[in-house]
Amino acid sequence: QVQLVESGGGLVQAGGSLRLSCAASGRTFSSYAVGWFRQAPGKEREFVAAINWDGSNSYYADFVKGRFTISRDNAKNTAYLQMNSLKPEDTAVYYCAADWRYGPDSDRPSTYDYWGQGTQVTVSS
Numbered sequence: 001q002v003q004l005v006e007s008g009g010g011l012v013q014a015g016g017s018l019r020l021s022c023a024a025s026g027r028t029f030s031s032y033a034v035g036w037f038r039q040a041p042g043k044e045r046e047f048v049a050a051i052n053w054d055g056s057n058s059y060y061a062d063f064v065k066g067r068f069t070i071s072r073d074n075a076k077n078t079a080y081l082q083m084n085s086l087k088p089e090d091t092a093v094y095y096c097a098a099d100w101r102y103g104p105d106s107d108r109p110s111t112y113d114y115w116g117q118g119t120q121v122t123v124s125s
Contacts, residue, residue: 002032003026006118012086015085017086023077030053033052033106035048043092049068050106081094095117
């Protein structure tokens, strides 16, 4: 089992950057794939990015390609989401999630067994 805690959210102007962190407990973090999702008020939770166990493979939602980068440091039991060129429409609560599976279904919230509590990202225009 793994517990996840996100941090790094906040208020930023359009065009700015933030780096979100997802700290995991447990010694088996390196066995899990990690996904980042976001949810804006009144909208469904949507996929942002996913990364496999050792960080050698990742993929992104089209709307963040070239702006966001997912990474992980298994020695620190932490995954990251670097967000650049932020837009007001990126405003949402961002969640990290973990699961032992990685593949085409890693863009579905239902794939993941473990979730963090979320961190708010607000981008002002």
